[in-house]
Amino acid sequence: MNTIKTAKTTSVAHSQAGMVSIMVTMILMIVISLLVLGFAQVSRRNQRTTLDRQLSAQAFYAAESGINDARKLIDQTVTDGNTVESKTTCAPATNGIYTALPSNVLNSATDVSYTCLLVNPLPTSLQYDNIEDQSTIIPILSGNGNIQSLTLTWKTGDKNNTTPINGCSTSSSIVSQFKVTGSWNCGYGVLRFDLVPVAGNSLTAGTLQDATMTTFAIPTSAGVSTVNFGANANAAVAAHCDNTNCSLQINNLGGAEYYMRVKTVYKSGPLQIDGKTTAGSDVQFSDSQIVIDVTGKAQDVLRRLQVRVPARLSGSQNQVPDNALESNDSVCKRFSVMDNYYTSNVPGTISGSNVLCQP
Numbered sequence: 419m420n421t422i423k424t425a426k427t428t429s430v431a432h433s434q435a436g437m438v439s440i441m442v443t444m445i446l447m448i449v450i451s452l453l454v455l456g457f458a459q460v461s462r463r464n465q466r467t468t469l470d471r472q473l474s475a476q477a478f479y480a481a482e483s484g485i486n487d488a489r490k491l492i493d494q495t496v497t498d499g500n501t502v503e504s505k506t507t508c509a510p511a512t513n514g515i516y517t518a519l520p521s522n523v524l525n526s527a528t529d530v531s532y533t534c535l536l537v538n539p540l541p542t543s544l545q546y547d548n549i550e551d552q553s554t555i556i557p558i559l560s561g562n563g564n565i566q567s568l569t570l571t572w573k574t575g576d577k578n579n580t581t582p583i584n585g586c587s588t589s590s591s592i593v594s595q596f597k598v599t600g601s602w603n604c605g606y607g608v609l610r611f612d613l614v615p616v617a618g619n620s621l622t623a624g625t626l627q628d629a630t631m632t633t634f635a636i637p638t639s640a641g642v643s644t645v646n647f648g649a650n651a652n653a654a655v656a657a658h659c660d661n662t663n664c665s666l667q668i669n670n671l672g673g674a675e676y677y678m679r680v681k682t683v684y685k686s687g688p689l690q691i692d693g694k695t696t697a698g699s700d701v702q703f704s705d706s707q708i709v710i711d712v713t714g715k716a717q718d719v720l721r722r723l724q725v726r727v728p729a730r731l732s733g734s735q736n737q738v739p740d741n742a743l744e745s746n747d748s749v750c751k752r753f754s755v756m757d758n759y760y761t762s763n764v765p766g767t768i769s770g771s772n773v774l775c776q777p
Contacts, residue, residue, distance in 0.1 A: 477721035481714030484532035508534035540702035558676040561704035575687035606637035607685035
């Protein structure tokens with residue numbers, strides 16, 4: 419009896435051990451399968467990320483190609499003396515200057531192209547990345563009526579400065595606000611602008627000088643937000659600033675054609691100009707900047723670029739030098755009037771070591 423009982427017990431034990439082995443094997447297979455699937459998923463994701471980066475770069479360059487195509491066509495249009503038209507839809511142009519655009523397909527085999535090209539020659543704002551101590555000349559020409567007001571908004575040029583208002587004056591008084599450059603602790607620069615109306619056919623140096631508004635907008639935390647347009651008025655004004663930007667609105671303009679010379683003192687930074695017409699709508703600025711908006715495509719990846727290009731050739735800012743001649747030393751003239759004859763114009767008292775002033 420005992421022998422039979424032992425045999426049955428041994429058989430049951432072997433059966434239980436076999437079940438445990440099967441369960442352990444199944445669990446191990448499941449774990450290994452999950453690990454393999456996980457590694458495969460990570461590998462596929464890395465491959466897709468690498469491919470997306472490659473396609474993104476191709477789409478970016480495709481968008482740049484569209485911008486260059488549009489810019490070349492715009493330059494040629496301006497050179498020919500024709501008007502730059504708007505392009506408000508992504509569809510290929512069927513008439514007008516944009517029918518001269520080259521094919522938007524850059525590589526049909528890899529499906530690389532720019533799918534949408536838009537052009538706006540009448541933007542409602544003018545944007546400049548960096549206004550410095552060298553003047554920038556900006557045409558302020560309205561394409562939709564007389565201008566009632568202009569708003570100048572400038573920011574700090576230091577993107578890492580999140581509290582640019584620190585160090586700026588807390589008083590609206592402009593007395594003794596100007597300092598030597600090394601003592602200027604405000605995160606914003608002083609914005610100097612000259613605004614002059616240019617409408618009409620009887621402009622002279624005298625009338626332009628008499629009509630020019632010259633203003634130094636000094637950044638403060640307690641300044642004003644608006645000033646009125648006036649010839650030779652508001653020679654200096656405390657502008658209102660916070661940690662986002664400085665802003666100053668010029669009211670009571672009334673004309674449709676102005677030119678503005680802007681520069682910054684102490685620190686440079688970006689500038690945006692917006693405006694309102696006498697009818698209350700946004701000013702559509704003409705003959706200043708043209709906005710080109712292009713979407714590039716590489717297979718299923720899209721990249722969109724928007725740039726502002728000058729509406730005129732030879733430089734977007736229409737640069738005019740601030741001075742015909744500038745020097746911190748003596749300025750002398752030397753010239754010859756005929757062959758084998760040489761004379762010099764030298765001041766009686768010379769200071770400094772300017773080699774041009776040595777006899």
